[in-house]
Amino acid sequence: MSVISDNNDFSFKKNERLYHRNEIQELFKKGSSFYLYPFKVIYIADPFEAKVNPQQILISVPKRKFKKAPDRNFIKRQVREAYRQHKILIDPEKLNRNLRIAYIYTSDKKMPSDVLTKKLKKTLERLHQEFTV
Template sequence: MTARTLEKAERLHSKKLIQELFTKGSSFYLHPFKVLVLSNPASSATDHHQILVSVSKRNFKRAKDRNTIKRRIKEAYRLQKANFKSSPSLLIAFLYIAKEVLPSSTIHPSLIQALKKVEQKHLSDSNAF
């Protein structure tokens, strides 16, 4: 049953790791997200992926809207993380770049596509070494 939850350890909150993700991580755009990915340098301590969800205060002035979007993204990830298989743990940031609040029915398929792209990209990078 724990496979379907989003635990605190799965959320990226370390300032050092966040800074490293934004400076060294690779990124791609997939509407409504900009996704940043980096192999977790502290992966010996964790055996799972860590995610960060960010919604711009510049685009959404009301905290209610930002929280709604973040909740929808986290829920979509929580439902799909069991299908997301990548052996070393990753740091993943989902930056919401759309200008309007999209429904869950739009966010879920986009997040599934983003996770597939992360998995493909990561597998090709692992095979290159």
């Protein structure tokens, strides 16, 4: 059995979730954004500090489009899983930035997990390109 190092850790811990009200408000006020169907992605990149959580995300599925909570939770679970598997595409230490990212699901239909994973992977690749250029 091999031991997985922290760099290859595919977990999604609480410190990776963006949940402080002030940080969320700052993200929506000062953050940059782009749209890549079915996500609107809002992000802020701060200078890298090791003591701060290097990468935090917020996942939002509007109640206006999905009235039932189980539907919203299912989509959030799909997005969280896709992010967990592909978060290594943007390594904050290599980019030398702390990232805060909000994913807003804009479609009014549920998507299969594999399609959602491909779309989320494209958003992460685009974020990586924005900070390496």
